[in-house]
Amino acid sequence: MENMIMEVVTTLAVAIATGAVTLLVAFVQSKIKNEKINLSLARLETATNATVAALQQDIVERWKKEGNGKLTKTQVEELKGMALERVKALVDDPAAELLGSVGVELEGLIHALVEKAVLKQKRSIAYS
Numbered sequence: 001m002e003n004m005i006m007e008v009v010t011t012l013a014v015a016i017a018t019g020a021v022t023l024l025v026a027f028v029q030s031k032i033k034n035e036k037i038n039l040s041l042a043r044l045e046t047a048t049n050a051t052v053a054a055l056q057q058d059i060v061e062r063w064k065k066e067g068n069g070k071l072t073k074t075q076v077e078e079l080k081g082m083a084l085e086r087v088k089a090l091v092d093d094p095a096a097e098l099l100g101s102v103g104v105e106l107e108g109l110i111h112a113l114v115e116k117a118v119l120k121q122k123r124s125i126a127y128s
Contacts, residue, residue, distance in 0.1 A: 044095070047090040051083050051117075055083060084114065088106070
């Protein structure tokens with residue numbers, strides 16, 4: 001009878017330990033995925049900021065000098081398209097797949113990040 005109780009206790013202990021290890025592995029995998037997602041998002045934002053800054057120096061300043069100091073709506077739309085294409089070219093496939101796997105619509109996110117970077121750029125120019 002004691003042997004049977006020991007077998008049941010041992011079986012339960014093994015089952016509990018196995019469940020705990022399974023949960024721990026799932027937690028660690030989730031944490032790693034979250035860190036990769038955060039890193040991908042940070043890289044995407046950095047690439048967007050750099051792209052907007054480069055466009056400001058390479059194109060915006062020239063267009064403003066050629067015009068009346070302001071950009072036309074057509075030029076603004078053209079710049080947004082350039083920024084989108086340049087940033088998309090910088091995103092590697094694994095990062096795009098990872099972000100997509102958690103429901104991120106990459107093009108929409110890049111558009112939002114471009115808008116954010118443009119506002120940041122305008123503020124920095126205004127305070128210069």
